[in-house]
Each structure stands twice: as C-alpha cells, then as structure tokens.
Amino acid sequence: MDKSRFSMLLLEPGEIYFEDYSCSLSTEKNVNVKQGRLKLCSKSLVFEPREWVYPLIKMQFKDCADITIVNCATAGSNVIKVRMKMYAEMLEENILAPYKFVYEDQDFYVSFDFASADECLSQMQQLQRAATLHAPEHNSMIATILHSRYMRMEFDPVMMDDFTEQIVCELQAEKISPLVRHQGKLALTPTTIYFQPFSNVESSPILKLKLGHLRRLYKRRFLLRQVGLEIYSSEESSVPHIYVTFQSERDRDRIYKILEESPNVQLEKVHTEEMTLQWQNGIVSNYDYLMYLNCLADRSKNDLTQYPVFPWVVADYTSQTLDLTNPDTFRDLAKPMGALNPDRLDKLKERYHEMSEPKFLYGSHYSAPGLVLFYLVRKYPKYMLCLQNGRFDHPDRMFNSVRDVYNNCLRNMSDFKELVPEFYDTEGKGDFLVNKYEIDFGERYDGSKVNDVALPPWAKSPEDFVVKLREALESEYVCRHLHLWIDLIFGYRQRGEEAVKANNVFHHVCYEGAVNLECVYDMNDRHALEVQIMEFGQVPKQLFTKPHVRKISPRITKPLAYLDCNASYKMECIDELQLHKEAVTCAIMCENRVISVGKDGTLKVYDTVLKKQIRSVILSSTPLSSCVMVDNNTVAVGSWDNEIYLYDVEYGRVVECFRAHDDSVSCLLWLEKERLLISGGWDGVVRVWGNVGRTGQALRGLKAEFDHDGKVTSITYRRRRNEIDIITGTSDGEVFIWDYSTKDVVNKISVHTSAVSGLCFVLSGDRVVTTCEDGDMRVTDLSVLDSVYQKQLSGPVTSLCWDGSNVLWLGCGGGRLLQWNMLTVTQTSTYTPHNDSINSVYFDEISKTLITASEDKVIKIWEITQTS
Template identity: 80%
Template sequence: MDKSRFSLLLLEPGEIYFEDFSCTLSDKESVKVDSARQGWLKLCSKSLVFEPRDWAYPLVKLQFKDCDALSVVKSHDDSNYIIKIKIKQFAEMLVDNVLAPYKFIYEKKDFFIFFHFASAEECLSQMEQLQRASTLHAPEHNSMVATILHSRYMRMVFDPVMMDDFTEEIICELQAEKISPLVRHQGKLALTSTTIYFQPFSNVESSPVLKLKLSHLKRLYKRRFLLRQVGLEIYSSEESSVPHIYLTFQSERARDRIYKILEDSPYVNLERAHAEEITLQWQNGIVSNYDYLMYLNCLADRSKNDLTQYPVFPWVVADYTSEVLDLNKVETFRDISKPMGALNPDRLEKLKERYDEMCDPKFLYGSHYSAPGLVLFYLVRKYPQYMLCLQNGRFDHPDRMFNSVKDVYNNCLRNMSDFKELVPEFYDTDSKGDFLVNRYEIDFGERHDGTKVNNVALPPWASSPEDFVVKLREALESEYISRHLHLWIDLIFGYKQRGEEAVKANNVFHHVCYEGAVDLERVYDMNDRHALEVQIMEFGQVPKQLFTKPHVRKIIQRVPAPMCCVEQNAYSYEMECVDVIRLHKEAVTCAVRQGTRVISVGKDGALKVYDTTQRKQIRSVILSTTPLSSCVMVGDNMVAVGSWDNEIYLYDVEYGRVVESFRAHDDSVSCLLWLDKERLLISGGCDGVVRVWSHVGHVGQALRGLRVELDHDVKVTTVTFRRRRNEIDLITGTSDGEVFIWDVQTRELTKICAHISAVSSACLVLSGDRVVTASGDGVMNVTDLSVSHSVYQKHFPAAVSSLCWDGSSVLWVGGGGGDGNGALLQWNLVTVTQLSEIKAHDDSINSIHFDEGSKTLITASKDKTIKIWQLKKVS
C-alpha cells in the first residue's frame, strides 16, 4: 500500500518533522538478516521514527533523549557505511496496525540504519545536533530547534513550478505554519494576485503544495494563537480543493499584511455578516441558540483546529436520572446564570475562603472550563490519536475517563478542581453523538470494578447516542434556556468575564488565561516564556471578550407561535404608486392619512387636505408665515400642526377652520406625537424641551393641560413612545445624536449615544422591545430597550431622513439608498435583510405614513410632492 501510516500526531505536540530517508532498519550489522525491514526514517526534532514499508510491522520510535550513542560504522557484509544507534528504550506504534497505546520496550538495544541514497555521515551530523538539543532544558531545546528550523527555512525556496500559471507574480512570500489539533506544520506561504500557495517543509501532506483560489474565499478571521495575535483562519467555498485552512505567522505584522492584501483583493468576495446583524437575527428567532453560540465562539477566537481554544458550550440539563426529560420543568435545567463552579454553594464557600487568603493576582478556580485535556476527555473515542499525542502514547486511567454522563456532571458539581463546560459535539445532531461510541473498538482498559471501558453510559431518558444529542439540542433551544442564555453569554464572552463584575459573579480564573494579561513578545527569559506557553497549553484560555455591557436577551413570543412563524414574518410588500399629489409650493414636511383624506403640511406654511376618492384638494389654509414642521391626527377630524413660529395649531378638517392655537415652545416646534388611548399630545422643540399636553381640543384649555416637561441640552428632532403595562416611556432623539428614554411617571432617564450626527427619525418596532433610529449621516441603529444597548447598526450610502414600521416586521427607510436621498428602502427587521429599493422621489423623503385600513403608504418629499403607494403583501 502506498499510503503512509506516519502522522505528525505520532510525535509530541509541537515536535517538528524535518525530512525522511529511504533506508533499511536492522538490529544486526547486516541487511540480510530476517529482522531487517525496508522503509523510511523520519528525522524529527525530538525523535527518529521508522516506518516499515510492510504494514504488518509496527512503526518504531527512537527518542533522542534515550540514545546512549550515535555513530557511523562499516557494515560486515559490504563496504557501505551505516549509522549505529545504542538506545536505552524505544516504542512501537500501530502494532498489528491497530490504534492503541504505544508499546514501550524498556530494554537496551542496538539499531543499524542502512541508507539507500543518503550519506550516513551527513545524516549522523544532523542527528547528533538534535541529540545535543535533547539534553537541554525545554526552553533551550526549543530555541536550538528553532535555529535549526530557521536555517532550513532560509535555504528553502518556493518552487514556482507548483503554480497554476507560470505568468503569476508572487506579491509576498512568508514563513508560516499550518495549524491543526496538536500539530504545527511549518512551510512557506506564497501569495499571488489570484492564489494562496502553502508549500510544506516536509512531505507529510498529501500534496506538495496547497492551493486556495482567492475567488473561492468566503470568510477570513484573525486569530489569537497561544495568546499571540498571529493566526489567520480562512474558509473557502465547497468547490475549493482546500475548503479550510488555519495559518499562523511569525508576527502580528506579517499576519495583518496578508489579511489586508486578501481583504483588498478584487478577486476576493467575502461573505459579510456583522455581529450586530447576527445578534438581532438570534433575538428574533431566525438564528438558533446552537448556531449563535458557534458564531460567538468563532468571533472569540475559538476554533476546532486549536484545542487550547476549542469552542465552549454550556451544560444546560441538570437531570440525568429521570426516565423522561421534561423540558417544561425548571428543575430539569442547570442555572446558566452562574459559572459551573458556583452551582454548589458548599463548594463555592470553600473556594471563596481560599480566594480570600490568596495574594494578588487571586483566582477562584484552579482549573479552567475548557482546555486541551478537557476537550479530549470528551472526544477520546472520536479522536483517540489526539489523546495519544497529548499524553505521549497513553490513554487516561480507565476510572478517570468519560464513562458516564451522570457521573461527569456530578463531578463538575462537587469536585474541588473540576469546573468544565461542554463541547459543541454534545448538541451537534449531524454527528449523531458519534463521540459517545467506541467505534474503533479500542481497548481502553478495565475500571476498578472490572467493567471494560466501552461506550459512554447515557441517562435513562436517552435511548441511544443520537437520541441523547437530539434531546440535549431540544433543551438548548427550549424556552427556558432561550430566556436565560444571555446570562451565560455574559459570563463566557461578556461583561462578567473579567474585572469587578467577574468577581461579583464568582467567575475568576488564573490571570494568565485572560487575553492581554501576558504579552509573550515581552517575555525575554526563555524559561519564563516556556513556562507560560506550557501553562497556556495545559490550563486553557478565556475567550476573547466580545461584550462590555449586558448581552441582550432573546425575544420569546408571549403566545406560543407555530413552527412556521419565521416563514410568516418573512414577507414583503409589492408597491405600486397610485397617485402623485402636487399641492405645496415648497418642501412637504409631513403627511398623514385619515380615511379617504391625506392631510399634509409644508415649508410654505400651508396645510392641505386631499380627497383620494375625488382625487382633488378639498381644503387649503395658510396657518403661518413660517414653515410647518409636523402634523398628527388627534381624532377623526382634528389635526394638530407644529410650526416654526413656536405655535401648535388645531385645525378642524370637517369644518375647515382653526379651532385653537397656542404657544407651545420658546423656539420652533420640531415634532409631534399623539397618544390616542391616553388622549395626550407630545411636542418636541428646538428649545430642547419635550412637553406633554392633555385637554387637547377643548378650546382655551391646552395650556392648562400641560402635564410634563422634559429638558434636553439641544434641539429635539424626533419623538416616539412605548407602553409598559400601564406606564408610558417617551423616546426622544436630539440634534447631537443622542437618544433619551424617559419614564413619564417617574421622570427617570436613560441616555444612549446612538449616533454622531442628528437623529432624523425614530420608531418603536417588534413588540416594543426595540427602537430604530436614523441619522443624517446614513446610519440606522437598532437599540434593545431591555438593556439600553445597540444590537444592530447599518451604514447606508446616503442620508436617512425618515422611518416607518408596519406593526409586524417590515420597516420603510426614507433615503439611504444607492439612488440617493429620494430612495425608499424596504427592510425586514426579523430576518435583518433589505427587501427592496425604489427611486420614490427626486429629493429627500421627509415623512412616511403607513395606513393599515387602506393598505397604503404615504410619502412626502422635499421635492414638493406626496405619493400614495398601494401595498400588496407577498411571501
């Protein structure tokens, strides 16, 4: 068979494979004895590995540290020179070609290597150099091997014959490492205008060069590797010969250089998924809890290629004894608002006593929730070769292995040094729980009671590994976990991860495992640096902190929604312009619809009433010599109008007369809002004040009905509201980009810095949990009111002047489009996607009004026109 059995996983983690030699290995000074085996000798930084050509024989591993002597001798039967190795002990691997613990043979023995083509003297020189390195302490050994590797790298030249096109020019050429679990494969990266080439130093890869077409690239992620910002993870499309690769470079500068070239390349078309967009989709139920956690892990530098930063998932189920898993009982679930170490009050008390007695930097937990050993503890049946690599050819003691789900969970609750969380495989229904099954039939040994270690024992409620994973996934997606998952995210990825909040949450780990706690580039002492690297490798790392404020919670439907609720919300409107109204001499600032009438005001100081049935103007009145800013209906026939002359006018549409006017502000009235249920009129002014008026419509009573005054430092540009049970919150936007949330009853204030320029419009969306604001610099912002924190931001190419929501999931945006300020965009806020864009007006759209009764949209523009759009809902 031509396929090699040798793998870098047969070496120690981090050990380097240099090259191989065709040879014959014998325990006699002759190639003619029965013990002689033809094969390949692998020269590695800590060992020699002989791979026999005949698969019936095991691989032999000779550690340099166990060598008593290396020498060149002349063979007895011919004139060839051979290398003689005197060794104290050695290991046999893949005995009978079965994946099993290495067979260690503790006896002195001589091995003779007959090289078919290479010079014995030159090979001996390299071996002696590596043997000398093996006698040094680990830091000095690593330094010497790095020097040898660098020397080889400097002699290595990228082979242009490997290119797809001989006319390609190399833009840059760098030393790099290809990373896979426990393995770092050195090589040279060459980047051309169309292709990434990775040429390995050694021949262990199936191909002499790996090729990634830039046109196939889909996603790029900068990665932190062993606490250094030197990693780059690349995902390509399915048709790519290399769909995924994880590379590290010698410095952050080199990594960033490659990243910038790829990002700027015209051949690269990356999938853009902003964190805020995914968060909003998760909140709306479009993205599952599982997929959202995988996404957050990816953002936080967690990758399945790096066992020190493997994706981390929570224990969510606490019941491993019942016959049936009841997801309607709170007792079924683990409290995910607390770290694993804080779930047992008695244990936590002991840990805190120890914490209080420590010197700074203190830590509460002496082991981490995710580290290479913990990951492989769960996955040893799926990836036994990883565990053998990590533990130098041995599996763990049978009693300490992952034998029972219930026992492991109980141990995580009680043991003073066990606080581990889970890995994504526990919830991955595609893999069907294969990590729980001893599918390779490996002999892991016997436990203390004589039972053989085989498959993992499952709780009574799981009939099979596949059923176990399916039910855990259901638990992860359940209503209880969905309501509380943001609290666990706060602990692992968010504001409770570090600092004073972590102390309050009993979530403090050893300081070395936090990003930024140690700068390895500034640790010059080799012993200190090596000690830190070993600690990082063995202890694990806290994910990159993604959030510094409380994470938004998932929106749970108050009424159980059918399974098709997402599809029901995934609709849009076909829009047909059925009428164009040209009545104003200047810009139309606001227009509303009441029945068959369209009422509008403009900068010409005029109020116009248009009958959509007769298709003609039926009322026209000049209310002021100054522009009119806004209008709202305060009844079936009464309209309130805000003016730049500081007045509010009340006009009776039915009788065509001004009922009343009163001085509402000390400067122009900029915006109006009517609360029909409470019969309240809210006005915002350029004087920075929002006023709440009652008794509107009672002649002479308006000023007496002033209920509330809310002061701002600058001009109020827009106002909207939300109801909380029997309470009202007013949400105001200002000219300096700030958004204020006022509790009308208590006057309590929450301030959000949402924009850097004036807020042009605001509207409440999605069950009153979020507010959308827009600004003149083309930014649309979605703020979650439960945590007063932005969850999504969209930058448009043009200014956004107005917003309107249909009451379900569709938002209309005036401006912002590629056609300029006159564009009308249609967005679905549930799926967070733009549905359409039309050129609605020739200038900015100042007002958008949705009329549910007639299923029409009214747009008013600076171009002096009003348009009526007939809407038809389509799936």
C-alpha cells in the same frame, strides 16, 4: 496498501518532522530485516515498516545512547547503528492502542537505500545533542535548524497553476491542525494562495486556495501571540478551510491586508451587531450564535488550547423524561460552573482571600486541551495518545458517564469544565459517545470495561441524547438566560471587578493581554508560559464590555423554517401630488384622504378616490412641521410659530389653536387609547395635552412637561402593562425615556453625535431604532441601554417609518427610500422616488399604502404588496 500509517500525531505535540529516507531496519546485522522508511523528526526517529503487520518503531533522541556508522558486508559503510536505552512500538497490525514501551537496551541497524549515511548521521547527532538540553534551549536550537532549512528552501513555482503568475508575497508559515504544526512556505499571487510544506507528510505537495473562493478571514491568537489567520472558502473550493500562523504579527497583518484589499476576494461581511440582532429576533439559533461568538473570540476546532466552549444547560441526568418546561431541569446560567455549588464556592473563596496578588478563584480552567479530549477521546483517540505520550487516561478517570461527570463538575475542588459543541451538534449524532473504533481502554475498578458513555435515563441513544440537549439549548428557559452565560464567558463579567463579583476569576496568565510573549526574552520563562497555556487553557477574547442583550422569546408558534423571515414589500407608485408651493414636511393618510402640511404654511387635503384636492387652508405665515389625526375628521398641526392648530377636515375650519411651546413645534404624537396629544419643541420641552377636541380646553388639559438639554426632534412611545413610557430624541443625539405616570426620566442614552432624525420601536418593546442627520442608524436595546446594531449609511437619514411587523422604511437625503427587513437585519431594496430629501414616510396598514413627502414639494402614494 500504499497509504502511510505514519502521522504527525505519532509525534509529540509541536514536534517537527523534517524528512524521511527509504531504508531497511534490523535489530542485528542482516537479521530480521524489515523494509520501510525512516522519519527524521526534531525529537525522535520513527521507522515505518512497509508491511502493516509490524509495528512502527519510535526512537526518542533523549533515550538514545549512541548513533554511529558501522561497516556492513552487503551495504558497505552506508549503515547507521542507533543504540537505544528504550523505545516504543506503535500501531502493531495497524490496531489503534496505547504505545508499547520497551524498557531494554537495543541496537537498531538502519541501512539506507539511497541517502548517504554520513549526511544523515550529522543531522541525527545534531538532534541528539539538542535532546540533551533543557526544553527552552532545545526549542531554540530546533528553531535555528528549522530557520536554516527554511532559508535553503525555495518555493517551487512548478506547482503553480500558471507559470506566469507573479508572486506578490512569500512568507514562512505553519499550517495548524489539532496538536500538529506543518512548517512550510506560503506564497500569494493575484489569484491564488499557495502553501508548500517543508516535509512530504501532507497528502498533497502543495495546497491551493483560489482568492475568488475566499469567503471569511479571521485574525487569530495562537499560544498567546497574534500570529494566526483562519481562512474559510466556498464549498466548491478544493481546500474549504485552512488555519496558518506566521513568524510575527506584522507578517500576519500584511497577508490579511493584501487579501482584504484584493479585487479578486469577495468576503462575506457579517457584523457582530447584525448577528446579535438576528439571534435576538430568533433568526439565528442559540447553537449557531454560540459558534459564531466562539469564532469571533479566537476559538477554533483546529486549536485545542482554544477549542469552542459551550455551556452545560441541563442539570437533570437522573429523570426518566426531560421536562423542558420545568426551570429545575436547567443549570443556573448566571453563574460559572465553579459557583453552582455554594459549599464548594465558600471553600474556594476562603482560599482566594488568603492568596497574594494576582489572585485566582479557580485553579483549573473550563476549557483546555486535556478537557476537550476527555470528552472526545472516543472520536479522536489519536489526539489523546499524542497529548499523553502514547497513553490513554486511567479507566476510572475517563468520560464514562454523563451524570458522573456533571456531578464531579459540581463537587470536585479542581473540576469546573464546561462542554464542547459536539454535545449539541445533531449532525454528529453523538458519535463522540460511542467506542466506534472498539479500542481497549482498559477496565474500571469494578471490573467493567470502558466502552460507550453511559447516558441519562431520558436518552434512548447517543443520537437521542444530542437531539434532546439541542432542544434544551434552544428552549425558552435558555433563550431567556443565555445572555447571562455569554456575559461570563465572552462579556463584561469575564474580567475585572465584574468577574470578581460574579465569582468568575481564573489564573491571570490565561487572559488575553495578560502576557506578551514577544516581550518575554528569557527562554525558560517563555517555555514555562507556553506549557502552562497548553495545559491550562485560555479565556476567550472579550467581545462585549456591557451586559449582553436578552433573546426575545418568540411569540409565533410556527417552527422557524416556516417563518417568512425574508418578507419585504413590492412598491408601486399609484399617484403623485404637487399641492404645495414649498417643501412638504409631513403627510399622513386617514381613510381615503391624504393630509399634508408644508413650509408654505398651508394644510392640504387630497381625496384619493376623487383624485383631487378638497381642502386647502393657510394656517400660519411660518412653516408647518407636523400633523396627526386626533379623530376621523380633526387634524392637529404643529407650527414654527409655536402654535398647535386643530383643524376640522369635514367642515373646513380651524377648531382651536393654542401656544404650545416657547419655540417652534417640531413633532407631534397622538395616543388614541388615552386620547393624549404629545408635542415636542425646539424649546427642549415635551408636553402632554388632554381635553384635545374640546373647544378652548386644550391648555387646561396640560398633563405633563418633560425638559431636555437640546431641541426635541422625535417622539414615540411604548406600553408596559398599564404604564406608558414616552421616548424622545433630541438635537444632541440623545434618547430620553420618560415614565408618564411618575413624570420622571427613567434613562438618558447618548446614541448619536448629531441630531436624531427618526425614532420608532421595532419587533419588541425593548428595542428602539434611531437615525440621525449624519446617516447613522442604530438599534438600541433599552434593557441594557446600549446599541446592539449600528449601520453607517451613505447619506443623511431624514425620516423613518415602521410597518409594525418586520419592515422599516428610511427616507434619506437625495430622495432615496431604503427598505429594511429588521428581522434579518438586511436592506432589501432601494428606491429614488424624489429629487430631494424625504421629510416624511407614513404607512397606512388598513389600505396597505405608503405616503412619502419630500423637500422637492412632491407627495407620492405607493401601493405595496408583500413578497418573500
């Protein structure tokens, strides 16, 4: 077999592999000679025999007594003798097992086939001297050697796809995989990223990523330094993914900027708010959303110090069946693991209060390299051997039983670990729970051999276990509470005073920004911090500084796959009306009549069946701003002359008019069930009117007044059980929530920097969409009083309308009409039906008709049909 058994995982984590030599090895001169290759590494020599029956020999420089050249009868003076005080044997007969450490003096004779022993000796002796130094000095010396080699290495353009390609940028870089760092050179051309490793250990002498295949770029923090870049490519790419680090943040940012601005790079733009809203709407699963948040927070499967973290969600590992309808089945997601057991928490807090600053509650982390491999040792045994110097953990301390591990996380004073994504990854089928390589992990105290992980009674198999955990993760209980765990791990309760209140305080070194390694010049201090991070783990980058929104429990019982998530409307203009002499400010539809008002002070009624105007009346010498139907025949009209007019369409007469405000009436809203007319004015007041329709009784029917700081520009409402909230938008960009029953302001939120031009609820009673004159569209979750989505549109938004299901229409400046699917949070179409700003968009659900009215004096009637 030609495939090499040598792997960087046979070295210590972070150890550097320089080069290898064809040679033979014997323990005595010319006796028991084995052919193979000698690997020269920063801390060791590794001999890989050609025949697989023999083990690899690992000779650590720190255990080396002497390295000298000896004369040999057959090889002359091209033989080096390495005298070892101890050495390790690995992969004998290619069986994965703990390394065999031989504690005896041994001389190894290396006879080189092609290389010069003199040259090899000087390199080995240099590395041997480095091994006698303390770790910080050793690292510094190795870095110097590496830099010297880097300066001598030139990027080989022969390996490029096209020799005429111009190199835009060339930098020293490291390709990162778990516990391994491959040094090399990264070269960037206008079409391709090339990574050329220093050593030949990679399967390919050069890695190539076409810029046209790039889809996502993420800046990463690696070992507390902002030097990492993770690149994802499309499926057709030969290299779908690569994680590289650079010498400095400046180098990383330089590459990132070049790639981001390259005309050949088409990145997928997924904004956090968009993903959050899709998750909240049920389009994105809890699993996918947590993977997304981990990715945003610098968590990557390539970095064991920042491996993706997932919560324990199930607390029942003893029942025969898993009841996902019972709240007692689940862990309390509002608390960190360390706070779930009140008795243990009391002891931890007692110790915490006795500490000097900086205090910490938990002496170990919820995610660290050792904890990740504790769960995944059966899937990635080589990682564990690498991390623990060729040894597995003690059999009784291994991951032997799910129930025992969960109980230990509840009771042990130093165990607070969460889970890894593999517990919920149904594609993996629970393979990390099975000893598929049949490794001898040893025997436990009771004499039983460590084999597969013991599962709870409710799981029939590893695959069934993972499927049921995934069902639990996506269950209604978790949907209602997952945002609380997100607050702890990624959100506002991750650090500071809120973390103290939530009993969520870890050692200060593991928080991003707590330590700037670039400013730690003492080699000993720097090394100590790096070791601490490797062993202790890191808190994810903080993504949210305010409470995270709650997922909305789906009301539809259909599986997500059957939901028409991509629904939109095909629109066809069936009539165009030019009834007004000036701009149309509002147009609505009632049965087969279109009622409109405009800046010419007139109200017009158009019959869509007869295709003609049937009413026209001048109500005021000033512009009319808005209109609503208060019954089948009566329309209420707001005017700039501060009046509200009630007009009977059937009989063609004004029923009543009354002074409603001290300045222009800007907007109207009709609540059919309560028979209340709500008006907003430029005087900053919202008034609620009863007795509407009873001649002469409107003013006596004033039910409520709500005062604002700025002009009232928009009104909507929501029902909460038997109560009504009135939501208003103002010229200051603020949104007010008023409780109609108490007449009190519940909340005031500053949403925009300019006047609110549109306001409506979408998808649930907790989220309101607002638009403003500078083109800013936001979705605000009233349960957390914060925007969960923001989109800056290219021009002013002058009106909006909601279809009651998924679709939102935005009337814009320049006559554009945008159609948005707010379930998937995507713009589905753009029309330009008018020559000027669209002042009003109205949807008639019964006839599936849309009415648009514009500053260009035109009204258009649209027939809409749903598409998918």
